[in-house]
Amino acid sequence: MHGVTLALSYPSPVITTETSTKASRVGSEDDLRLARACAAGNTDAFGRIYRLHGDHMKSIAYNHLGNVSDAEDAVQEALLKVHRAADTYNGEAAFTTWLYRVLVNTCYDAMRKRQRRIQEAPIDDFITSERAGQNIDDAKRMTLRKMLADLPEQRRSVFVLFEVEGLSHAEIAGILGISEGNSKWILFSTKKQLQEQWKRS
Amino acid sequence: MNIKCSEFDNLLLEGDPHSMEIAGRHAQSCEACLEKLTAWNEISDTARDLRTTWTNEMLWPRIERALKQERRRTGTRYWQIAAALILFAGLGALVWVVQRQSHEREFRNVILTATAIDDVEKAEQAHRQAINRLEKFAQPKLEDPSTPLMISYREKLMLLDDAIKECQTNIDRNRQNAHLRKQLMAIYSEKQRTLQDVLREESHASNQ
16 A cells, blocks of 8 residues: 655745746757667666656656556656657757646546546545545535535646646746636636535535 | 626636626625625535545656556567568568569560570571472473362362461461461462472373
């Protein structure tokens, strides 16, 4: 069984000026070197990526797929895809943006494949039980997770990446291949929709 | 800064700290907007708590293994592609050699056929010249026919000459048509027989 711990600090969605600056830049020399190492199948390069972004990747995958096992599979599959496609990385976006784009697309594929399974069990009971007893309102969290599971792919991604993972709209735009304004609008309309459901619940 | 309730959504859409601060100030004096903002913030606060991480010591070794397998598979795939390319190149070369040999054979056949036809034509020409020589002997008798039989021989020979000309024209158009050649040879044979008959008739008449 996986040892599950809570992330102790959560970046505020509005305090993301630093990440926003990062997202707007194109891929650096470092990024290109990293991509070349990935294309060559350098395990150390993948180890570095996993150390730096593994937690983020797991969280993004978990919030898309709803369970630990699928999330880990998605992270693994995304890294394999990075290995296969790293030589196509041209540095137009930051490597992390490209990495998360691959991950989110992998999650979409997995969601389509396992749609029924996710609808049946969207919440990982193990993590839920680990979190019980903390100060956070567990019922609210479960409610929100259920509401997220019903959202269309893109809306869910924008919400998860902004509100949960604390990425900026610039980063989200790069990851999902949409404009920054569109990302803002999708988040706003998604939150309006959730707000209605939230009030009812 | 005072705002109207109708502008409240625009601030939420912007979502930056400054806009949220203005929205917060407005909400303090408007119960409906306060309710909206509370739900809005509650969703954000709860969402932040959805960030999940866990430690699975087995995950990285699993990924590492999968990457190694993938690399091996890729390597094998490259070898397979290279082997397929070599095989295709080999097959291509083989087909090229076979085709070339077949072309050479065809070319040789064409030359041989042409040579054989030349030989046939030479023989035919010699045959024709011999018949023409025979015709010269019969010519005086045919020019001045003394009997109705000689007149009919002359007409027959004229017909045969026309037929030879027509046949020769057709052969010039298609040298390799064996049927036409046979036909021409038959006409010449007939002409030869007729000329022999003419000469025989002449000697028979002189004997009498």
